[in-house]
Amino acid sequence: MNKDKKYYTPKIFTPRASSALSSGGFPFGVASGVSGAGDVWRWGSDNLFPYALSLLARRSTTHRRIINDKADYISGKGFSVAEEAVRTKQFVREANSFGESLREVLNKLAFDKALFGNAFAEIVTDAQNSFLAIFHQDASRCRLAKDGCHIVLHHNWAQYNPSEGRSLPLFPLFEEGEDGNLHAIIHYKDYEPMFSHYGVPPYIAGLDVSTIAYKTDTWNISRLDNSFQLSGVMLLDGGVESEAEAEELVQSAQRKFAGNPGQVLFVVKDCEEGDSSRFIPITASNEGDWRELHDQATTDIVIAHSWFRSLSGLDYSGGFSSERILHEWEVALNTVIIGEQEELLEPIRTLIAKILGEDASTLAVVNRPPSRSKPLYMRVWEARKADGLDYNPDDPEEQLFVAQVTKYGLKNVD
Numbered sequence: 001m002n003k004d005k006k007y008y009t010p011k012i013f014t015p016r017a018s019s020a021l022s023s024g025g026f027p028f029g030v031a032s033g034v035s036g037a038g039d040v041w042r043w044g045s046d047n048l049f050p051y052a053l054s055l056l057a058r059r060s061t062t063h064r065r066i067i068n069d070k071a072d073y074i075s076g077k078g079f080s081v082a083e084e085a086v087r088t089k090q091f092v093r094e095a096n097s098f099g100e101s102l103r104e105v106l107n108k109l110a111f112d113k114a115l116f117g118n119a120f121a122e123i124v125t126d127a128q129n130s131f132l133a134i135f136h137q138d139a140s141r142c143r144l145a146k147d148g149c150h151i152v153l154h155h156n157w158a159q160y161n162p163s164e165g166r167s168l169p170l171f172p173l174f175e176e177g178e179d180g181n182l183h184a185i186i187h188y189k190d191y192e193p194m195f196s197h198y199g200v201p202p203y204i205a206g207l208d209v210s211t212i213a214y215k216t217d218t219w220n221i222s223r224l225d226n227s228f229q230l231s232g233v234m235l236l237d238g239g240v241e242s243e244a245e246a247e248e249l250v251q252s253a254q255r256k257f258a259g260n261p262g263q264v265l266f267v268v269k270d271c272e273e274g275d276s277s278r279f280i281p282i283t284a285s286n287e288g289d290w291r292e293l294h295d296q297a298t299t300d301i302v303i304a305h306s307w308f309r310s311l312s313g314l315d316y317s318g319g320f321s322s323e324r325i326l327h328e329w330e331v332a333l334n335t336v337i338i339g340e341q342e343e344l345l346e347p348i349r350t351l352i353a354k355i356l357g358e359d360a361s362t363l364a365v366v367n368r369p370p371s372r373s374k375p376l377y378m379r380v381w382e383a384r385k386a387d388g389l390d391y392n393p394d395d396p397e398e399q400l401f402v403a404q405v406t407k408y409g410l411k412n413v414d
Contacts, residue, residue: 040143040152041197047157050116050140053201056211057115062298063203066305066312070114073311073332074340075107076365087356088363096124096133102348106365108136109188109344114305116140117190117201119344120151122168125355126181132355134348137185144187144197149173151185171347186347206304212297308332311370322371329369341365376403 043049057064079102081089095102105121112119120137143152150167154160168185169175177183189199302309308328310321349360381398384391392398 071111074110082362112139117199119188203304209300
């Protein structure tokens with residue numbers, strides 16, 4: 001650890017809710033003693049594993065849809081905050097100097113966590129506890145330093161330049177930056193045995209099937225581009241006097257006839273009489289195999305993500321079933337969504353309590369289902385009756401309309 005640096009913990013100070021960084025610059029801390037790529041733990045064998053995951057997410061449609069939906073569900077519809085938590089409500093509305101709300105920051109963190117199995121949030125405050133700001137840091141730019149106390153950030157790890165890198169101390173350590181503020185970074189990671197420095201994405205077992213889904217889509221696009229032409233053998237009649245002439249003949253034929261997946265094998269032969277050039281198609285009845293392969297890969301992707309088909313937009317062709325969507329959303333809420341929300345919010349609540357000096361236990365994500373099962377004009381007791389729950393038509397609270405309850409639920413939401 002670099003002994004020339006001063007480290008702070010939130011216990012020593014009691015930071016504020018803020019205009020954050022007055023400089024408006026990107027919120028990096030000062031450079032640490034980390035000087036080269038060898039001073040960080042590699043993320044993947046070539047240190048570029050996040051780049052590969054990002055590329056795959058841009059190419060596989062179902063895979064990307066699930067990541068997007070997970071991030072949206074986990075970040076919810078806002079936050080519920082106690083009325084008396086004034087500074088917390090201000091922080092929820094404006095989490096940093098970029099004008100981002102806490103929900104916007106949480107959405108980016110949830111996206112990175114779903115995609116990489118890792119997420120990084122930078123915390124900024126000062127020695128007087130006059131403000132608290134939180135910034136999302138792109139996980140693909142972050143690497144863990146071998147000192148175990150810093151995260152090194154660089155814009156392109158394929159061409160790492162130590163002079164362009166910056167480092168931030170791992171929370172709960174704080175380090176004074178060039179701007180005079182205190183900086184720290186939170187590293188969220190999904191646990192995986194044998195991996196201690198970085199988390200592993202939950203869909204790791206589905207990497208291959210995500211690739212299969214992408215390749216089957218690419219194959220269909222290639223067929224469309226080549227007008228669904230058949231594969232086969234093109235037998236060309238042409239005498240040649242040199243290898244160069246034969247090569248030119250083959251290249252000319254390829255430019256005219258070749259396709260993908262309408263692949264053509266060219267055979268040039270010197271016939272004795274007449275022109276015997278012809279195309280011999282190769283027929284294969286494997287259309288069903290390709291469709292089944294794609295469907296199976298799609299199903300496996302959903303399973304690998306611990307997600308649900310109806311929440312991924314996969315079963316709408318069979319009819320829109322709001323009951324099934326609501327049922328699967330309830331299961332997802334209790335098995336995936338709430339757990340991820342608590343993991344992301346736990347250190348933020350700690351910071352609010354220690355820096356803003358307010359009880360952060362009331363800070364919670366507002367979760368709403370993707371579809372509504374009860375009409376807004378129904379009274380609460382009627383809704384409870386329809387769900388088979390105990391109800392009391394004489395209870396003033398149960399005489400409210402569902403719309404009123406929904407509105408009340410939004411009262412303290414930012």
